[in-house]
Amino acid sequence: MSRTVSSWILSSARNSIVLQGKGRLYSICIPNRNKIKWKLFFSKTRLYPAGSCSLGNIFSLKQAFRHTSTEEEHFSFQLSPSQINDILRAGELSHKILDLNGKNANSVLRFESNQLASNTPIEDRRSAATCLQTKGMMFGVFDGHAGSACAQAVSERLLHYIAVSLMSRQTLEEIELAVDCMKPVLPILQWHKHPNDVEYREITSQYFENLRVYWQHLLDLDTEPGFSLEEAMVCAFKRLDSDISLEVQAPQENELMRNIALQVAFSGATACVAHIDGVHLHVANTGDCRAILGVHEEDGTWSTVPLTRDHNAFDEFEIRRLKREHPRSEEKTLFVNDRLLGILMPSRAFGDVQLKWSKELQHSVLENSCDVESLNIYQYVPPNYHTPPYLTAEPEVTYHKLRSKDKFLIIASDGLWEMLSNEKVVKLVAGHLAELNVQKPQLAFEKPVNLGYMHSLLLQRKNRGIASLDQNIATHLIRHAIGSNEYGEVDQEKLAAMLTLPEDLARMYRDDITVTVVYFNSETIENYYRNN
Numbered sequence: 001m002s003r004t005v006s007s008w009i010l011s012s013a014r015n016s017i018v019l020q021g022k023g024r025l026y027s028i029c030i031p032n033r034n035k036i037k038w039k040l041f042f043s044k045t046r047l048y049p050a051g052s053c054s055l056g057n058i059f060s061l062k063q064a065f066r067h068t069s070t071e072e073e074h075f076s077f078q079l080s081p082s083q084i085n086d087i088l089r090a091g092e093l094s095h096k097i098l099d100l101n102g103k104n105a106n107s108v109l110r111f112e113s114n115q116l117a118s119n120t121p122i123e124d125r126r127s128a129a130t131c132l133q134t135k136g137m138m139f140g141v142f143d144g145h146a147g148s149a150c151a152q153a154v155s156e157r158l159l160h161y162i163a164v165s166l167m168s169r170q171t172l173e174e175i176e177l178a179v180d181c182m183k184p185v186l187p188i189l190q191w192h193k194h195p196n197d198v199e200y201r202e203i204t205s206q207y208f209e210n211l212r213v214y215w216q217h218l219l220d221l222d223t224e225p226g227f228s229l230e231e232a233m234v235c236a237f238k239r240l241d242s243d244i245s246l247e248v249q250a251p252q253e254n255e256l257m258r259n260i261a262l263q264v265a266f267s268g269a270t271a272c273v274a275h276i277d278g279v280h281l282h283v284a285n286t287g288d289c290r291a292i293l294g295v296h297e298e299d300g301t302w303s304t305v306p307l308t309r310d311h312n313a314f315d316e317f318e319i320r321r322l323k324r325e326h327p328r329s330e331e332k333t334l335f336v337n338d339r340l341l342g343i344l345m346p347s348r349a350f351g352d353v354q355l356k357w358s359k360e361l362q363h364s365v366l367e368n369s370c371d372v373e374s375l376n377i378y379q380y381v382p383p384n385y386h387t388p389p390y391l392t393a394e395p396e397v398t399y400h401k402l403r404s405k406d407k408f409l410i411i412a413s414d415g416l417w418e419m420l421s422n423e424k425v426v427k428l429v430a431g432h433l434a435e436l437n438v439q440k441p442q443l444a445f446e447k448p449v450n451l452g453y454m455h456s457l458l459l460q461r462k463n464r465g466i467a468s469l470d471q472n473i474a475t476h477l478i479r480h481a482i483g484s485n486e487y488g489e490v491d492q493e494k495l496a497a498m499l500t501l502p503e504d505l506a507r508m509y510r511d512d513i514t515v516t517v518v519y520f521n522s523e524t525i526e527n528y529y530r531n532n
Contacts, residue, residue, distance in 0.1 A: 079496040087499050088479055091115040092472045093194045095128070097521075107278055107402060107524045108137050111192075113516040114474035116415075116482070118506045123148045124413050124514040125155035125269075129189040134166040136277030138189075141289050141514050143270045143413040145344075147376075149263035150351035154240065154271055156199050157207055161240050162275065163188050164215045165232035172215050179212060203257050210243050229275060230397040233284040237271070241350050241393035248353070249365060259375055262365075266377045268344070268352035271395070272308060272411050276518070279402040279528050281409070283307045284395035287346035290417050293400065294408045294426040302430045304422045305406075307398045310414075311348040313338040318347045326387050333384035341382045341390060348392055354380065356389035404526045407433075409518040412477075415511035419481035424488075429517060432476050435469065474515040482510055 079087075096110040113126055123144035130137050138159050144151030164172070171186075178185045200207070227235060248265040252258040270287020283291045285308040293305040311318050313335040322334050336342030344355065354362055359381050366372050366379050400406075410425055420428070470476040480488075483495030501509060 079500060081492065084492070084495055084499060088116065088475050089114070089470075089472065091194060092475055093126075093128075093192070094472055095192045105524055105527075106137075107521050107528075108276055109519045109521040111139065111516060111518045112472045112474050113194075113514075114472055114478055115514045116478050116512070118415070118510050118512045119148075120503050121148055122512050123151055124415070124512040125151040126514050126516055127155045127159055127273075128192040128516065129159050130192070131163050131166070132187050132190055133171050134163060136275050136280075138162065138273060138275050139409075139411055139516050139518055140271060140273040141411045141413055141516060142272075143287065143289050143415075143512070143514070145268050145270075145349075146352075147263060147267040149260065150244070150265075150267040151269035152198075152200065153207075153244065153260075153264045154269050154350050157211070158236060158240055158271065158273060160188055160211055161214065161236035162233055162273065164211060164218070165227050165236045166229065167215070167218075169219065172219050176212075176215065176219065200260060203260050206247070206257060210247065214239055214243075229277075229280070229282045230399065233273070233275065233282060233397050234395060237284060237286060237350075237393050237395045244351055245353055245356065249361075258369070262369060262372065262377060263375055265351055265353045268349040270311075270346050270349050270413075271393075273395075274307075274409060274411060274518070276402075276409075279525055281307075281400045281402055282397055283400075283411075284397045285309070285311070286348040286350065286393050286395040287311050288414045288417075289412065290414065290422075291409060291411045292422050292426065293406050294410065294429055295403075296405050296407050296430070298405070302426055304426045305400070306422060307400060307409075309396065310346075310417075311396075312346050313340070315347075322347065322390070326390070330384060330386060334390070341385065343382050344391070348394065350393045352391050355391040358388055359385065402520060402525050404522045404529070406520055406525070407522070408520060410477075410515065411518075412515040413511070413513060415513035416477060416481050416515055418511060419484075419513075420477070424480075425477060428477055428480055429473055432470075432473050473517045477515050477517075478513050481513060 091114050093113040094110065097106045097108055111128060113128065115122060115124055115126065117124075125142040125144065125148070127140040127142070128138070140155065140159060142151040142155045142158075167175075175185055175188075177183075244265055248261040252261065270289050272283065272285045272287075272289035272291050274291060275282045275284075285291065288310040289308070290310065291307040293307060295303045295305055297303055309315055309317065313319065319335065322340075323331055326334060334341070339345055340347050341355065344352065357365075362379055362381070366377065372378070408429055410429065412425075416425070470479060479490055479495065482498040483490040483492070485491040485494060498510060
């Protein structure tokens with residue numbers, strides 16, 4: 001990006017009347033004195049009181065280089081390469097599956113993840129966990145809107161609901177007995193988290209109690225739960241969304257817990273979760289996060305296998321589904337300006353009760369709440385709101401049987417897909433893999449090995465440029481998403497400009513981006529087919 005373009009960005013922002021962000025902010029265009037203003041009905045407010053955990057420290061390093069407003073007097077897009085790397089790598093997370101004596105039977109080799117905020121604080125969330133009472137690993141990406149509250153809650157809770165749905169009756173009975181006798185409960189998940197990941201500690205006990213009610217419901221069924229994986233994922237998604245709705249309606253004496261429940265229910269989140277067990281891959285998707293496979297074909301080329309559909313106004317299946325669920329008289333008002341009821345981009349999401357509840361229920365809950373205005377929650381009923389619910393959290397589940405040529409899975413929020421196509425993302429990951437393999441240092445040492453020889457090897461490695469390469473593939477993708485020029489090359493000046501965009505401008509140019517890349521163990525997958 002040239003200085004001319006950088007200057008244009010700044011001057012256009014300072015002179016503009018409308019700062020209409022991309023994505024899914026709830027907004028309505030209000031004419032006022034011949035000017036257009038955008039009224040945000042739900043804002044990204046801080047959920048945590050002073051002294052408790054907050055999201056601010058996660059990206060404090062990034063904030064140090066970021067402007068807060070286009071009105072700042074001394075405004076610069078300049079960042080050094082090291083500053084750019086510090087910002088891009090602040091949210092990196094990676095985990096390699098242990099190989100015990102060469103007997104790693106897990107089809108997941110490792111995963112790498114990263115996030116970059118546009119909103120302050122970031123509204124995206126991510127989760128990764130190993131199932132301890134059942135088989136498999138789970139990975140999730142959650143794209144929040146109208147604040148981070150719903151995405152935060154769903155990222156903490158959904159994988160537990162899926163794991164419980166998959167448990168046998170015997171395991172559920174053992175867990176229930178332990179809780180009933182106030183004994184330690186068998187851990188359900190082993191989380192793989194970033195050191196700065198936060199959670200709703202103040203409300204964890206309530207979340208656990210509602211999870212317990214769910215497994216008690218499963219135990220009350222006449223037969224062994226015996227859900228298929230697809231059924232378990234659908235049931236878990238729907239049950240959690242139902243709990244989010246019921247929690248805000250229940251009487252609550254604790255004001256903090258009440259406020260959190262309100263913000264979770266009145267904000268929203270899309271979700272994409274993958275469950276991997278051996279060669280069996282299931283992906284459940286609600287909204288417009290996306291999952292794709294990178295496939296290395298026999299002829300050496302790379303291909304892409306989409307595992308999700310974006311649930312929005314551009315998807316014919318979603319349009320037909322909504323038309324079936326509502327009267328013909330509403331066909332022309334279901335989607336206005338490519339948004340559900342003119343409000344929301346995705347047509348499926350958690351939370352967002354203002355598009356699910358009746359007008360009377362919304363009014364009752366908000367009227368009986370404390371100072372909801374201080375939480376930036378307002379009752380807004382869109383035009384043509386006649387037959388709710390208009391929104392669902394029910395996912396579409398895709399099954400794929402892994403083959404040895406399936407090399408990696410990419411799950412990301414729409415902030416990545418707005419910038420890069422599926423094919424481009426697979427090409428970048430494949431190219432990154434090839435470059436890493438080429439740049440691996442030689443393992444054959446001269447004997448005897450001396451310090452001079454080792455120093456020579458290190459210099460060769462440095463000269464090949466491995467020190468400048470992103471080791472985390474998610475970082476590599478984010479770098480290209482926001483910094484690529486028209487030739488597909490990273491432009492350092494554009495990258496610096498995109499990273500220093502102030503909060504009142506950033507959403508015009510980029511969304512929050514969250515990426516998780518899961519690499520498969522081809523040898524384990526080959527052994528499965530060899531043994532079966």
